[in-house]
Amino acid sequence: MLEAIGLHKRFPQGDTAIVAVDHFTYRFGPGLSAIVGPSGSGKTTLLNLLAGFDLPDQGQVRLGETVLSQQSEDARSELRLRYMGFVFQQWNLIPTLTALENVAFPMMLAGKRLKERQARAGELLEAMGMGRRMHHLPHKLSGGEQQRVAIARALSLNPPILFADEPTGNLDSASGAKVIELLRAQAQGGRTVILVTHDLELAQKAERILHLRDGQLIREEIIPSLLPTP
Ligand SMILES: Nc1ncnc2c1ncn2[C@@H]1O[C@H](COP(=O)(O)OP(=O)(O)OP(=O)(O)O)[C@@H](O)[C@H]1O
Numbered sequence: 001m002l003e004a005i006g007l008h009k010r011f012p013q014g015d016t017a018i019v020a021v022d023h024f025t026y027r028f029g030p031g032l033s034a035i036v037g038p039s040g041s042g043k044t045t046l047l048n049l050l051a052g053f054d055l056p057d058q059g060q061v062r063l064g065e066t067v068l069s070q071q072s073e074d075a076r077s078e079l080r081l082r083y084m085g086f087v088f089q090q091w092n093l094i095p096t097l098t099a100l101e102n103v104a105f106p107m108m109l110a111g112k113r114l115k116e117r118q119a120r121a122g123e124l125l126e127a128m129g130m131g132r133r134m135h136h137l138p139h140k141l142s143g144g145e146q147q148r149v150a151i152a153r154a155l156s157l158n159p160p161i162l163f164a165d166e167p168t169g170n171l172d173s174a175s176g177a178k179v180i181e182l183l184r185a186q187a188q189g190g191r192t193v194i195l196v197t198h199d200l201e202l203a204q205k206a207e208r209i210l211h212l213r214d215g216q217l218i219r220e221e222i223i224p225s226l227l228p229t230p
Pocket residue numbers: 011012018019020037038039040041042043044045046198
């Protein structure tokens with residue numbers, strides 16, 4: 001579904017350049033994949049390439065039959081809206097919109113009708129255990145609650161691919177565990193969930209762990225726990 005082929009990304013630095021992603025090749029399938037590596041190993045840069053926010057110097061990102069990394073900026077935005085959802089560490093929610101309005105926002109961009117937006121946003125927030133907080137503004141919510149709203153928003157257009165970059169970074173361990181459980185549930189439901197974290201313990205909750213060093217995929221670890229038992 002989402003495939004990286006020989007992705008390479010440099011950032012110019014004076015006379016030289018930093019290689020942030022170094023010939024990265026991987027096919028992301030359904031389930032939860034964690035990308036781990038030390039600070040500066042290229043995790044966020046890789047995620048930006050996979051989502052088409054940024055373009056590689058070499059290589060391709062393929063979304064099914066489409067080469068995402070060869071599309072125009074507008075076309076990439078369109079594909080993101082249709083196929084991808086995002087949860088980030090912070091600055092996730094629009095501060096002037098309630099939880100419900102935040103979740104409904106991508107549906108507005110996609111031209112969904114108000115009734116449908118509100119119904120779906122309400123359903124998703126209920127499913128995240130946020131039914132009683134729907135009409136609160138983000139600053140009235142705890143970090144963990146805000147992150148649950150962000151997950152609901154990321155799911156509002158039912159995307160097959162979900163990206164999360166350090167989604168538990170600001171949270172206490174109990175709230176973090178809850179966020180990971182929600183991501184796991186999405187993965188078990190057949191979505192392709194790509195989690196970026198520097199927390200190795202958290203990464204053990206994934207089915208596959210990709211270890212990045214200096215932009216290179218140095219090891220893939222398969223964790224059997226999430227695989228269906230026969
Ligand atoms: N826009 C940019 N311009 C120049 N250098 C950049 C840029 N973005 C990232 N880099 C460099 O690329 C390398 C990889 O950065 P990246 O943010 O992808 O790492 P990371 O693994 O996400 O780190 P962290 O765990 O700290 O978030 C780093 O050396 C960083 O300084």
